[in-house]
Structures are given as structure tokens and as C-alpha cells.
Amino acid sequence: MHDYDVLVIGGGPAGSTVATLLSQWGRRVLLLEKEHFPRHHIGESLLPLASRVMQRLGVLDKVEQANFVHKLGATYVWGKTRQPWTISFSEMIDDTTHAYQVERARFDTLLLEHSRECGARVQEGCRVTQALHEDGRVTGVRYVDETGALQVVSSRFCVDASGQGAIMGRSMRFRRFNRPLRNIALYAYFRGGKPLVEYVHDLSPQSQGNIFVVTVDIGWIWYIPLGDTLFSVGLVTDASLAQGINQEGRRKFYLDTLAATPEISFLLRDAHIESESLYTQSDWSYICRSFQGPGYLLVGDAACFVDPILSTGVTLAMDGGLQAALAINTALSDPQLTNWVMNWYEEQYRGKFQSFLQMAVHWYKGHRNQDAWFWQAKQLMDSSSNLSIRQAFILLTAGFAAGLSSQEPLELQEMGGFSSSQVKTIYDHLDSAILEQAHENVMQQSTHEPPALRRRYALHHFDGGA
Ligand SMILES: Cc1cc2nc3c(=O)[nH]c(=O)nc-3n(C[C@H](O)[C@H](O)[C@H](O)COP(=O)(O)OP(=O)(O)OC[C@H]3O[C@@H](n4cnc5c(N)ncnc54)[C@H](O)[C@@H]3O)c2cc1C
Known part of the structure; x- marks a missing residue:
């Protein structure tokens, strides 16, 4: 018998997202965080997709009441001239879906408190030192508690959301740097x-x-x-x-x-x-060679990190947290689906990381004009779609890479006024019916084959290392 269903290492946006959702779905969750919140953290500029995840967590009202600055778009001095240019998310997305500029100390505390209120056991001042393995499977962790005492805890599933601490990615030497x-x-x-x-x-x-x-x-x-x-x-x-x-x-x-x-x-x-x-x-920028294995999964910066030029970090972490929670809940409900759903998780997440990474790499390529970046966004979203190049850029920089998970297609359609074929295009990788079933915790053996795990990221751009 395990002490918990799920153990989460780290209480940043990725960890608190996973802990909140799984607790809401009735799982016994322990989250261990080495710091005492509030604590300083970089990563203050969020994207609209993160607001959508907050809505799903049931925390958006609290975030709104906390009076963070509303972020409606981005203004750049970048390109051939020093003339500023601006994009507004409302050009593509309903303007109620604004993003926020947040002091992370306050924001992360708010999310973590919400996890507690939703039923997760959150222990601050507890530093995980090591994952425990049994027969090739992660079965729990060793940690130092607030008093300095060494503790051991077991769980059916372990989530590494330890940010750049990357406790598992480092110990397994998974990280590859760009x-x-x-x-x-x-x-x-x-x-x-x-x-x-x-x-x-x-x-x-x-x-x-x-x-x-x-x-x-x-x-x-x-x-x-x-x-x-x-x-x-x-x-x-x-x-x-x-x-x-x-x-x-x-x-x-x-x-x-x-x-x-x-x-x-x-x-x-x-x-x-x-x-x-x-x-x-x-x-x-880095990515881990693998995002999951027997009994564990990596999410947020513990899995991958993209240069902050597009402010994607927290959004990727929260969206990844949502996908991670769906995958784990499915695996716990029906262990036969574990391989399928873990591959699904990794495929989705890698795809988004790859889009943002390619956009960031392209961004740094010299002093071009706006259209060069807009074209790149279009390529990444789907070159054959009806989106204009500017629309593709705005969607991508709002966090909506191909393979969305936090939107239901109809909702997105209503928000953006898209045609259904456009929605299908940008919704590319998501089989919403399967997700919905997983979300409701009634997923049964599916006749669908898992998507082949396409390692689309350019391996030659990544070095080895811990
Ligand atoms: C210079 C810079 C600028 C950035 N700007 C932006 C931006 O504008 N917008 C944006 O969205 N993102 C930005 N980011 C990225 C953003 O900071 C991260 O992507 C985001 O914080 C990731 O969230 P996370 O939950 O994965 O990790 P974190 O937020 O780092 O949370 C991880 C948590 O795990 C805890 N932890 C670590 N090790 C252990 C352990 N052994 N045991 C227990 N707990 C542990 C840590 O204390 C921490 O609280 C920026 C990053 C950098 C470097």
C-alpha cells in the first residue's frame, strides 16, 4: 500500500497545477516544496493560454481579485527599424482572455494555497534528495523535512515539477542543452x-x-x-x-x-x-531526453525550458501540468492505458516545446522584418491553414501552439470566431473526446492506437549533460 496516489516535487506553477487537478479528481496527493512561500522567482509575463488553465483549475477569480496587471498584448522594438510595433491578443482571441503580469512570489503562493484548498497535502521546507526505485520503477522519494530529518514517502506515481532543479532529469542525465x-x-x-x-x-x-x-x-x-x-x-x-x-x-x-x-x-x-x-x-534552453518512465513523469522546467523571448515558460508549465494530470489520472484509473497515455503526454508536450523553441531560434536570427517572424509562426501552426501570417503569430505568442489541450474546440471557435476547419487545424493533435473521458475518470480501453512518438526536435542542436 502506497502512502499517496501521487507525489509532486515542487510547488511552482507546474506542480501546483498537477496537485490541484488530481486532488479535485479525488486522488491522494502530497506536494513537497523545498522553500517556504512566498519566495522570489523570475517569469512574470504570462500568456492568455495560462488564464484558460487557471479557469480550469477554478483559480481564475482569485487571480483576478489579486489585482495583477492585465496584459493585453506585446510591443516590440525588433526588426530593421526602431519603430515599435504591437500585437493585441484580442485580434484573435476574445479579449476576456487576457493574460497577466505577475509578481511570482504572490502568484505562486496563490496557486499553491489553492492546491491546499482543493485537498492536496502541501509541505513546505521539504527538499527532495532522491527518487526511490524498485524493480525499475519509481516508487517514492527520500526528502529532508523542515526539522532536518530524513524522510521516505511512497506513491503510486511521482511527478518531477522541481523546475530548473530538475531533480530527476539531472540524476538520470536526461537534459540536452540547445x-x-x-x-x-x-x-x-x-x-x-x-x-x-x-x-x-x-x-x-x-x-x-x-x-x-x-x-x-x-x-x-x-x-x-x-x-x-x-x-x-x-x-x-x-x-x-x-x-x-x-x-x-x-x-x-x-x-x-x-x-x-x-x-x-x-x-x-x-x-x-x-x-x-x-x-x-x-x-x-534545454529538453530532457525523455519526459516519463515507469512510475514517474517530468513537467514544467523539470522537463524542458525555452528561452524567455516569447514568455512561454509559465504557460508551458501550467498547460503541461494540465496534460500531466490528465495522463496520470487515466493511468491510475486504468493501468492498461499507462503506456498509451504517457506517450500521448510526451508527444503533446514535446510538440509544443518544439514550436516555441523553433520560434525562439528564428527570432534571434538577425534584424529581419515582422513578416519573417509571422511567416515562421504560420509554418509552425500549420502552413496550409486559413490563418493569415499575423493571426498565426498572435496565436502562437498567446501560447496556442499546435496541439492545444486547454481549449475545447467549440469554445475556441466561439472565442476566436474561427471556422471549424481552422479550429481543427490549430487543434491538430488533440482528440478531445479521449481527453474528456480521461477528465471524467471513466476512460476505458480505447481502440485508438497511440500516436507514434515522433521525436521531431532537432537532436543535433542539443548537447549532452546533466
Ligand atoms: C531569465 C528568465 C526570464 C523568464 N521570463 C519568463 C516570462 O516572462 N514568462 C514566463 O512565462 N516564463 C518566464 N520564464 C520561465 C519561468 O520562470 C519558468 O518556465 C517557470 O517558472 C516554470 O515553472 P515550474 O513550475 O516548472 O518551475 P518553478 O517555477 O521553478 O518551480 C519549481 C519549484 O520546485 C521547487 N524545488 C526545486 N527543487 C526541489 C526539491 N529538490 N525538492 C522540493 N522542491 C524543489 C522550487 O523551490 C520551486 O518552487 C523565465 C525564465 C528565465 C530564466
Whole structure:
């Protein structure tokens, strides 16, 4: 007899999504988180698809009440000229499906509290040190509890949602790094920054919650409004440029780059830096060789990480969490379906990662014009669809890669005003009937064959490593 049905390692957006859903579906869930929340975390700019997952978790009202900044789109200085250009999610998606700019300390705490309220047992201050194996299957974990005592807990299924800690991916040496995308981010918080509309005059007042992404010679800068005149400002650059520089040197390098960027120096003219020290975060894109195995599954950054140029991390983590919960619930209900549903999970997730990764790689390819990125998005969504190139770009940058899971087709159709064939195209990989059955926990042996696990990602772009 196992102590729990499901054990979740990590209480970030991926872990809390899995824990909430499985608890709602009556599973006995233990979530172990090494920190005490609220805790600082990077990854503040969300996408509309994440709002859809929140709706499904039943937490959207709480998020709305927490007064996070509404994000209606994105504004870029990127391309052949320094003329800003903007996309609005409402061009493609019902504008009630806005995204949010969040302080992660508050946002992650809210999601984790929701998991608790839904019945998950959440233990903070508990660091998982090792997965336990029996006959080639993961059967539980060893962890250090709040008092420093070593504990062991068993479960029918184990979810690694430990973020870049990647407790299982590292120990199994699963992670493969993408060579071109080895970046580093230097970031800090500024009080008193100007709203974006003061720089981009044709922006509507509602759009001042947009993320502002500005290219510089050595990388790019994000300018994210977090409310109450607080802004997160980050510089993403090649990791080699910050190597061998001490903390003071990095701070100077960071501030000098902001000062030399006309758009950002204008917006920060009257602002003062709030963070005591500059935050530094490695930003290397990677993917694990496998996302699942006997008794376990990886989700969120524990499975894969894409450069933040498109702000996809939290959305991928939450959408992946939803798929992971569906897969595990199905496997627990009918163990005969385990292989099928785990392959389905991996196929879906890898497909989305791959779309976002290819878009990010393309994004970094020099100073092109907008149409080059729009065309790339169209290729990734489905080149034969009726979507215009701009529509494809907006959908992709709203988080809707091919293989959606958080939308029912009809709902999406209503939201976007799409024709049914367009919906079918962007809904490509999802057999919603199967998902619905899994969701209701009544899935029986299916006559469907599992989709062949297509390892579409370009292996030659990934290095080995832990
Ligand atoms: C520079 C940079 C900028 C980014 N900007 C954005 C952005 O604008 N928008 C966006 O959506 N994403 C962004 N991201 C990505 C985003 O931060 C992540 O994708 C997202 O946080 C992943 O969520 P997660 O739940 O998988 O992992 P996390 O949020 O990292 O949560 C993992 C949790 O596991 C816990 N944990 C770790 N090890 C253990 C252990 N051994 N035992 C128990 N608990 C453990 C950690 O304490 C943590 O709370 C950015 C990333 C970087 C590096």
C-alpha cells in the first residue's frame, strides 16, 4: 500500500497545477516544496493560454481579485527599424482572455494555497534528495523535512515539477542543452518607471500592461509593468559576455546597457532601482531526453525550458501540468492505458516545446522584418491553414501552439470566431473526446492506437549533460 496516489516535487506553477487537478479528481496527493512561500522567482509575463488553465483549475477569480496587471498584448522594438510595433491578443482571441503580469512570489503562493484548498497535502521546507526505485520503477522519494530529518514517502506515481532543479532529469542525465540558446539574464526592479504609452503614443491606455521587448546589439531587454509604478527590467545576453565579471562589474554592464538603449532610458528616466542586488539567472534552453518512465513523469522546467523571448515558460508549465494530470489520472484509473497515455503526454508536450523553441531560434536570427517572424509562426501552426501570417503569430505568442489541450474546440471557435476547419487545424493533435473521458475518470480501453512518438526536435542542436 502506497502512502499517496501521487507525489509532486515542487510547488511552482507546474506542480501546483498537477496537485490541484488530481486532488479535485479525488486522488491522494502530497506536494513537497523545498522553500517556504512566498519566495522570489523570475517569469512574470504570462500568456492568455495560462488564464484558460487557471479557469480550469477554478483559480481564475482569485487571480483576478489579486489585482495583477492585465496584459493585453506585446510591443516590440525588433526588426530593421526602431519603430515599435504591437500585437493585441484580442485580434484573435476574445479579449476576456487576457493574460497577466505577475509578481511570482504572490502568484505562486496563490496557486499553491489553492492546491491546499482543493485537498492536496502541501509541505513546505521539504527538499527532495532522491527518487526511490524498485524493480525499475519509481516508487517514492527520500526528502529532508523542515526539522532536518530524513524522510521516505511512497506513491503510486511521482511527478518531477522541481523546475530548473530538475531533480530527476539531472540524476538520470536526461537534459540536452540547445547550443545556440545559451544566454544569461541580468534583471532588477525599478520604481517610478513611465507607462509604455508615454513612449508608444498610439498605444491604447488598456495596452499599457503590454510587455515591451527591445532589441539591443548584445541581446534584448524586457520591460514588464508589475503595477504601482514597479517594473521588472531584464537584459538577456550571450552567457559568455557576463562570464568572469564580478557582481559589481555585472551591475555596471547592466545599467550601462539600459542607459545606452534610448527607449528604456526614456522610460526609466525618473525611476530608481529597487532591488538591493542585481539578479542573475542562467537562461539555457534545454529538453530532457525523455519526459516519463515507469512510475514517474517530468513537467514544467523539470522537463524542458525555452528561452524567455516569447514568455512561454509559465504557460508551458501550467498547460503541461494540465496534460500531466490528465495522463496520470487515466493511468491510475486504468493501468492498461499507462503506456498509451504517457506517450500521448510526451508527444503533446514535446510538440509544443518544439514550436516555441523553433520560434525562439528564428527570432534571434538577425534584424529581419515582422513578416519573417509571422511567416515562421504560420509554418509552425500549420502552413496550409486559413490563418493569415499575423493571426498565426498572435496565436502562437498567446501560447496556442499546435496541439492545444486547454481549449475545447467549440469554445475556441466561439472565442476566436474561427471556422471549424481552422479550429481543427490549430487543434491538430488533440482528440478531445479521449481527453474528456480521461477528465471524467471513466476512460476505458480505447481502440485508438497511440500516436507514434515522433521525436521531431532537432537532436543535433542539443548537447549532452546533466
Ligand atoms: C531569465 C528568465 C526570464 C523568464 N521570463 C519568463 C516570462 O516572462 N514568462 C514566463 O512565462 N516564463 C518566464 N520564464 C520561465 C519561468 O520562470 C519558468 O518556465 C517557470 O517558472 C516554470 O515553472 P515550474 O513550475 O516548472 O518551475 P518553478 O517555477 O521553478 O518551480 C519549481 C519549484 O520546485 C521547487 N524545488 C526545486 N527543487 C526541489 C526539491 N529538490 N525538492 C522540493 N522542491 C524543489 C522550487 O523551490 C520551486 O518552487 C523565465 C525564465 C528565465 C530564466
